[in-house]
Amino acid sequence: MSGPILVINPNSSEEVTQGLRDALSGMMFPGDPEIECVTIKESPLGIMSQRDVDEAGLRTGALIESRPDASAYVLACYSQPGLDLARSLTAAPVYGIQDAGVLSALAVADLFGVIAVAEISIPRHLRNLRRLGVEGRLAGEVALDGTISVAQSGHGEESYSALVKAGAKLRQMGAGAIVLGCAGMSGHRLRLERQLGVRVIDPTQAAVAMALGGLLSQKP
Amino acid sequence: MSGPILVINPNSSEEVTQGLRDALSGMMFPGDPEIECVTIKESPLGIMSQRDVDEAGLRTGALIESRPDASAYVLACYSQPGLDLARSLTAAPVYGIQDAGVLSALAVADLFGVIAVAEISIPRHLRNLRRLGVEGRLAGEVALDGTISVAQSGHGEESYSALVKAGAKLRQMGAGAIVLGCAGMSGHRLRLERQLGVRVIDPTQAAVAMALGGLLSQKP
Amino acid sequence: MSGPILVINPNSSEEVTQGLRDALSGMMFPGDPEIECVTIKESPLGIMSQRDVDEAGLRTGALIESRPDASAYVLACYSQPGLDLARSLTAAPVYGIQDAGVLSALAVADLFGVIAVAEISIPRHLRNLRRLGVEGRLAGEVALDGTISVAQSGHGEESYSALVKAGAKLRQMGAGAIVLGCAGMSGHRLRLERQLGVRVIDPTQAAVAMALGGLLSQKP
Amino acid sequence: MSGPILVINPNSSEEVTQGLRDALSGMMFPGDPEIECVTIKESPLGIMSQRDVDEAGLRTGALIESRPDASAYVLACYSQPGLDLARSLTAAPVYGIQDAGVLSALAVADLFGVIAVAEISIPRHLRNLRRLGVEGRLAGEVALDGTISVAQSGHGEESYSALVKAGAKLRQMGAGAIVLGCAGMSGHRLRLERQLGVRVIDPTQAAVAMALGGLLSQKP
Amino acid sequence: MSGPILVINPNSSEEVTQGLRDALSGMMFPGDPEIECVTIKESPLGIMSQRDVDEAGLRTGALIESRPDASAYVLACYSQPGLDLARSLTAAPVYGIQDAGVLSALAVADLFGVIAVAEISIPRHLRNLRRLGVEGRLAGEVALDGTISVAQSGHGEESYSALVKAGAKLRQMGAGAIVLGCAGMSGHRLRLERQLGVRVIDPTQAAVAMALGGLLSQKP
Amino acid sequence: MSGPILVINPNSSEEVTQGLRDALSGMMFPGDPEIECVTIKESPLGIMSQRDVDEAGLRTGALIESRPDASAYVLACYSQPGLDLARSLTAAPVYGIQDAGVLSALAVADLFGVIAVAEISIPRHLRNLRRLGVEGRLAGEVALDGTISVAQSGHGEESYSALVKAGAKLRQMGAGAIVLGCAGMSGHRLRLERQLGVRVIDPTQAAVAMALGGLLSQKP
Structure with a gap:
């Protein structure tokens, strides 16, 4: 398991994703595993409504399927969109924040x-x-x-x-x-x-x- | 807060402490914070009885007071000897395993x-x-x-x-x-x-x- | 509130929807409210996986928005796809089975x-x-x-x-x-x-x- | 099971029983099952004290035994007098409100x-x-x-x-x-x-x- | 508060009441408070059905009202007949066994x-x-x-x-x-x-x- | 089992122990079992800190071992120092207050x-x-x-x-x-x-x- 920890910002705000990178910068080391923060571009700028949550959940699932290389997944939204879905798609651990x-x-x-x-x-x-x-x-x-x-x-x-x-x-x-x-x-x-x-x-x-x-x- | 994470083996077995070091070796990085595993020499070789737990708890407290430099403390025994005591002695976080x-x-x-x-x-x-x-x-x-x-x-x-x-x-x-x-x-x-x-x-x-x-x- | 109770079969099986109508036939009276059972044609024939549930949830939300005339909604799948979403979209009561x-x-x-x-x-x-x-x-x-x-x-x-x-x-x-x-x-x-x-x-x-x-x- | 749903007002106030009939009027249909609201005449006008509750419970049991024709029983008092007793006397469902x-x-x-x-x-x-x-x-x-x-x-x-x-x-x-x-x-x-x-x-x-x-x- | 502890056997079996006296004999002292075990003669020989429980409850209430001299009451049946009723009738403590x-x-x-x-x-x-x-x-x-x-x-x-x-x-x-x-x-x-x-x-x-x-x- | 009920005041205040004796005086009878209140002289005058609790716990254990004649033990401090330890040392019942x-x-x-x-x-x-x-x-x-x-x-x-x-x-x-x-x-x-x-x-x-x-x- 040498793949990155994929930290998923389920909204489309690059500013928020950069904020995640900043928050996690103290945890990034020269060696493995890499911590990679990604933005879901198709999402709205913020996850506010329940529909935002549910739509973001499906996009999160798609992203996880497209990144089978990751060693672990972190759903970086307090509403944890797609947590159950993610767990049904991968044997790697999935953490909701x-x-x-x-x-x-x-x-x-x-x-x-x-x-x-x-x-x-x-x-x-x-x-x-x-x-x-x-x-x-x-x-x-x-x-x-x-x-x-x-x-x-x-x-x-x-x-x-x-x-x-x-x-x-x-x-x-x-x-x-x-x-x-x-x-x-x-x-x-x-x-x-x-x-x-x-x-x-x-x-x-x-x-x-x-x-x-x-x-x-x-x-x- | 640049002190080590102090991982306390509350029994006196250096072999067990070395096992902790091995288990944690993947988490030790060149930079801060150091992970330091210590043995409580006054304890028996294993924490088995409730008396072992309670005596180890007091020794854990004494150890914590002698090491105010630590940034965090981990009580590395599943019985968590001295957890409440430790928390009463330091403002740093104390984790029971x-x-x-x-x-x-x-x-x-x-x-x-x-x-x-x-x-x-x-x-x-x-x-x-x-x-x-x-x-x-x-x-x-x-x-x-x-x-x-x-x-x-x-x-x-x-x-x-x-x-x-x-x-x-x-x-x-x-x-x-x-x-x-x-x-x-x-x-x-x-x-x-x-x-x-x-x-x-x-x-x-x-x-x-x-x-x-x-x-x-x-x-x- | 004279609209129907909309019973939503979130899979696309008309046979299942007809089964719901049969099950509810004893509850349908000449007067109001009507009990209307509908099929979500875009869904698979059965809701099996978590993805099925989550996708069906969004379709359920869309259906509810297209049917603001209903007096109440029943999500007729034991996994209750879209329950929270549905409640966020309507002030009418939403029941998960x-x-x-x-x-x-x-x-x-x-x-x-x-x-x-x-x-x-x-x-x-x-x-x-x-x-x-x-x-x-x-x-x-x-x-x-x-x-x-x-x-x-x-x-x-x-x-x-x-x-x-x-x-x-x-x-x-x-x-x-x-x-x-x-x-x-x-x-x-x-x-x-x-x-x-x-x-x-x-x-x-x-x-x-x-x-x-x-x-x-x-x-x- | 063609008997009525027997709604039992465990106090003796006919006015309260009539209020129950009014509240349930929207649920009464030409066909089966009938909804029949009955008064327990031997009770006081209101169920206030614990003794009222307990005495009403026994009367409720007697009433249920005298009406084995009912398909279901509803104990229409929020204190649910006689709920356990009723369930011990009939195989039909008994609901406390x-x-x-x-x-x-x-x-x-x-x-x-x-x-x-x-x-x-x-x-x-x-x-x-x-x-x-x-x-x-x-x-x-x-x-x-x-x-x-x-x-x-x-x-x-x-x-x-x-x-x-x-x-x-x-x-x-x-x-x-x-x-x-x-x-x-x-x-x-x-x-x-x-x-x-x-x-x-x-x-x-x-x-x-x-x-x-x-x-x-x-x-x- | 010099009255006895009234231990109430809610069935009519004097044999059972005598068994209670035997069980409690080690707790009876020359001084106060006396432990007095009483039988409810109107009850059946055993409290078996829910009706037995509920009827015994009312009799227990009546007994308590007739014995306001007691300092405490013990309902000596595991089904605790009349516990809520008893508490509504006296300010003295009532214990269900x-x-x-x-x-x-x-x-x-x-x-x-x-x-x-x-x-x-x-x-x-x-x-x-x-x-x-x-x-x-x-x-x-x-x-x-x-x-x-x-x-x-x-x-x-x-x-x-x-x-x-x-x-x-x-x-x-x-x-x-x-x-x-x-x-x-x-x-x-x-x-x-x-x-x-x-x-x-x-x-x-x-x-x-x-x-x-x-x-x-x-x-x- | 003719030994006393040993009521242990885990602090060293004789005044507190005397208070316990006063509180329990109504429970002391000419016959068995005696109620004996003891002070732990090595303790501080009051059990305030978690360390006080933990140290008192060990002393309580030692006291219990020195008094195997007791029929039951009562830990007369609301923090119940040594409750688990006491239970590990004796088959007699141990009560925390x-x-x-x-x-x-x-x-x-x-x-x-x-x-x-x-x-x-x-x-x-x-x-x-x-x-x-x-x-x-x-x-x-x-x-x-x-x-x-x-x-x-x-x-x-x-x-x-x-x-x-x-x-x-x-x-x-x-x-x-x-x-x-x-x-x-x-x-x-x-x-x-x-x-x-x-x-x-x-x-x-x-x-x-x-x-x-x-x-x-x-x-x-």
Whole structure:
């Protein structure tokens, strides 16, 4: 298994894909496995509606079939489009970033919180937490106030302030670790972690770490 | 945070510690963070009884206090001695390998199985799964037949055969991923994974991957 | 709200759609609301793989948008393709037959069993039961032995025998009601219920009954 | 099975029974099965205390034994008096309206809310939700303010305002569907549903729909 | 609070009531509070059917009202007839022996098993465990083989052998403590505990111990 | 089994041990079994930190080994130091007061609340409730305001006022019984119970009652 870890941005924003590369740059080493971030050009610029999710899922499946060389796949969207489909198409491990982020939070804290970009996605997240079976450990999920886009959520003082406010609220609700509920917020992760004083988990980094662990460990 | 990831073998067997180094060798890179495996010399050669666990827990705490330079700590024993104590002593993340291994299994499969070295440790593991809140996703836990020691469990054909037998039983019980329920089994991981056709997770590798993810990702 | 209850067969088999009409014939009255069963012609003859499910989901969404006149929608496939999408596209109630069938079983019995057409779909069903939050009341799920197709599952002595065998096993596992885990088995429902001596629930009938209840009850 | 669906009002208020008939009028068709609403004359005018519930339970059992001709039984009181007893006395399906209402809510929404007539009945309802196994999906239960009787709860502007207030609170708590926690509130159902913008479920209608589904579907 | 602990045998068998007195004789002290065991003469000789349970419940309520002098009440039947009613009638604590027995088992073991007199009562017990919220810790429930009556279950070699067989099966299922699922089995408790090597809990003794604890502790 | 019930105060405060004796004085009878309260002299005056808990656990184990004459052991600290260790060292029953207190509360009420001495111990308690499997029935846990020590918590008007305030809050959160979350609060139990109007449970008394029940009941 010498193929790359394929990190799939299911929207068509090259800016977001570049943000993923930046977030993962600390994990890229001269040796194997490569971490390759790809954009799905046919998608809209953002995955917002359920239709966006479902359409992106099929495109993700097609992409995975066109890249059988990969050693592992990471679905770098918190809605995890095409997770079940991907797993039906490949024997390689497939990580959804919501699952990976939340499970990583549970490895360091009793209760976790989630910061969502928008209120509308919270019920979707909750359904997935029930499916994952860990809803009992959710301290709460709080959305940014709605004027901030996915693309903006990882840059600039306005979004940082909103993240701090949401994070502080989650701490009050008992969260011992906070999961960033969107692939785009990673730019603020470290600063936010230091300010809040609890682990802040970027879910794409968490998923790639899990994938790396499975592959790196296979060296003889 | 430039300190090492400190992987703590809470028993006094240097052979086991060397096994950890071997298991983690694929994760050690020229750059930071270093992965340092240490032995607790005051402990017995194996952590078997509850007293062993509890005594090892205090020694783990003392070790952590003597090594404030570490960026993260991994408790490399499936009984996770001193996990709560460790977290009370440091702000750095502390990973127990049972929690990390099980949570990593849930990131790739619906139901997971566990291979224990001995029948006697299964109730202890179940208590921890309840505390972790994921007991509903356990397909089953199966013990090796009792003639195999922790030290032997990762080497040789006899222990390999026993692992294959246990793993096959877990697959029949519905396990989509299998967690090796002991830090010493890693030597058989890859071979077992290929034979069984499902992900086989070494919990120490899983914990170190999580720890690496948190640290690597902090590069600017 | 005078539009029909639109019962969507997400595969392209007119034979299956006609089977739905037969199953629902006892629920069609001279007055409103009409129960209209439609076929998605662009789909394959059966929904087997996860890709089939996901593609059918998008087609289901398109169909729903083309039929805004309906008062309620029933997704007549046990895999419930497009359930979340459908709910995002209409304010009218959308019923998935797995959810409706299982919830109806819980209204008459402590524990329920499910008869699946094929072994391969059981993990998919279990994921949905976790999402639904009622996995604790599942006595078990048993698959027909694999030589029987969806189309055959509701007709003929061979499939009937297989259903009886599966049902008897579920009774032994404690099931107080049995859900037919496929839209195609309804032809055997009544006969099976009488032979087994427990409620046997056709999930499409259960979903349409729920939909009817919501609409009929709105007469002034 | 040509007997009626027997809808049992376990209190002695003919006015309440007539309200049930009105609520179910949209479900009554020229053909079979008839929906017959009966009053238990020996009961008090309202089922308020636990003794009322338990005494009504025994009377319900006696009534069921005197009416072996029925095809299904609906216990039209949210406290479901005599549910276990009824099931021990007949092989026909017995529906309790709390169970049926709540399960119908789960078929259309992630989380449900309940409007109770009085604060005092909420713990009783919660015990039943635990027994039913779906307490994890309760957004909340809110009581009318205590000056409104069961009989009044389905008529007049005062009770309607109180229902709107309770329903709005439940929506804020995350309820995607609202169950009317009393057989007497049905008169306000449709108006409330339109004002709140979420499904509002009358539990008696929900139970009768389930019963009808089981019977109608048995036509050859 | 100087009144007795009233232990209510809800059937009319004086022999069973005398068995309760024998079981509790070790708990009776010269001082307060007295433990008084009473028979409900209007009941049948055994509580077998659901009707027996429900009728006994009302009689239990009447008895409690006639004995307001008691400091605590124990419902000495595993079906706990009238538990909710009793609590609605008195501010004194009311203990049902199933709840008390099971909760006492959880205080000494991870998983518990239950020995039922008859297969038919197991679903009733499971419903109560769900209501109690501890069904996740049930290792299993096993019934005696059906030829042994409630009265016989605590005396003689035949019933003792059946208890040993059931207990051994529960141990294999993982039970760390065993609850006798009937008020009549107490005669065999100590002998069975010694033979099986796990705690065997008589639920009436467990309930009275809890009641005693609440009362004894109130001495100044 | 004629040995005493050994009630172990794992801190070194003789004042606290005397408080235990006072709390249990109503349970001491002329006959067997004796209730013997012992202090662990090597411990600090209070068990506050996780290290205190873990160190006290080992000392508890040593004490138990030095007292094989006891019939039962009660770990009289809400953090239950050494519970698993103790159970590995003796076949006699070992009760932790948190488990016993909480389980006793569930025997008399639907939802329970806990009063903690300090905010910092609440997450520790919650982890244990998850392990115990009853977290779903917790109405809430409220801490005294932080200026009151363990030793003070059972004496004086200041601590009583704080307990009343915390208890009133828990009642509003739905608690039907309140567990005192510390071995030192027993002095206020009865007065608090009368003022709040719900059962207030001293966990040491609850544990000793359970232990007594198991021993007293063994008289022939």
